[in-house]
Amino acid sequence: MQQHGYLTWEARMKILLGTAKALAYLHEAIEPKVVHRDIKSSNILIDDDFNAKISDFGLAKLLGAGKSHITTRVMGTFGYVAPEYANSGLLNEKSDVYSYGVVLLEAITGRDPVDYGRPAPEVNLVDWLKMMVGSKRSEEVVDPTIETKPSTTALKRALLTTLRCLDPDSDKRPTMSQVVRMLESEEYPIPREGRRRRKNQAGAVETESHNRKSTDSSDRPILMTKTRSDHRTNA
Ligand SMILES: Nc1ncnc2c1ncn2[C@@H]1O[C@H](COP(=O)(O)OP(=O)(O)OP(=O)(O)O)[C@@H](O)[C@H]1O
Ligand SMILES: [Mg+2]
Numbered sequence: 001m002q003q004h005g006y007l008t009w010e011a012r013m014k015i016l017l018g019t020a021k022a023l024a025y026l027h028e029a030i031e032p033k034v035v036h037r038d039i040k041s042s043n044i045l046i047d048d049d050f051n052a053k054i055s056d057f058g059l060a061k062l063l064g065a066g067k068s069h070i071t072t073r074v075m076g077t078f079g080y081v082a083p084e085y086a087n088s089g090l091l092n093e094k095s096d097v098y099s100y101g102v103v104l105l106e107a108i109t110g111r112d113p114v115d116y117g118r119p120a121p122e123v124n125l126v127d128w129l130k131m132m133v134g135s136k137r138s139e140e141v142v143d144p145t146i147e148t149k150p151s152t153t154a155l156k157r158a159l160l161t162t163l164r165c166l167d168p169d170s171d172k173r174p175t176m177s178q179v180v181r182m183l184e185s186e187e188y189p190i191p192r193e194g195r196r197r198r199k200n201q202a203g204a205v206e207t208e209s210h211n212r213k214s215t216d217s218s219d220r221p222i223l224m225t226k227t228r229s230d231h232r233t234n235a
Contacts, residue, residue: 006145006146014050016052017183020180024180026093027176034060034061035062035063036057037060037061037075038060039080040080071090080099081098081099084168093176097173101163104158105166108158113125129162157182
């Protein structure tokens with residue numbers, strides 16, 4: 001499944017589907033649910049068959065039945081943290097869904113979530129994606145190192161799933177089991193509610209970039225967990 005050291009589209013989607021299933025288990029199959037809080041590509045380990053394993057539970061929080069969210073000190077990794085959690089410390093499993101959306105986007109594009117080496121409109125991967133999709137240039141976001149390009153349907157399915165995970169409104173993000181169903185779905189376009197949501201995307205994008213400006217104006221990472229000792233002190 002590998003070509004010249006780069007992962008193929010199919011390998012990437014297998015890893016992301018496995019990760020989605022693991023998160024669906026943590027969020028929906030156990031009680032209390034587990035919010036990982038540090039979902040990012042370096043915390044997804046893979047074996048030779050591209051089976052995914054989520055690692056680094058040092059920041060994980062438990063969320064008991066009947067609790068819609070907890071308020072906690074903001075932790076995680078710059079570029080992956082959901083806007084409502086970064087802005088107000090409000091945490092629930094939908095924060096992991098956002099971070100998962102960023103990882104899915106990395107897999108599609110081969111780009112880092114924040115890359116200061118790129119031209120200004122491309123520094124923030126999520127903003128760049130929304131701009132590209134908004135100007136009907138979706139085909140151009142695919143990682144150029146993928147030799148066999150995904151079909152238009154497969155790409156649209158992955159991008160629609162990504163955009164839904166990245167919804168600035170955490171309540172509108174899908175659950176991880178819905179993400180699994182979307183990624184496995186053979187149909188396109190997928191759900192009705194997905195289409196309705198996309199019509200509202202422009203307004204939603206506006207809200208998010210406004211939020212980001214107000215928090216990131218200092219240009220420094222809002223949070224960092226570079227070392228394991230950080231995890232221990234702050235978990
Ligand atoms: N068991 C493992 N087998 C192979 N590679 C691993 C293993 N655990 C971690 N890695 C890799 O080692 C590197 C460092 O991992 P580490 O978890 O220390 O830092 P990180 O994921 O970049 O940040 P964080 O401390 O926030 O998790 C990452 O690229 C990660 O994918
Ligand atoms: Mg790690």
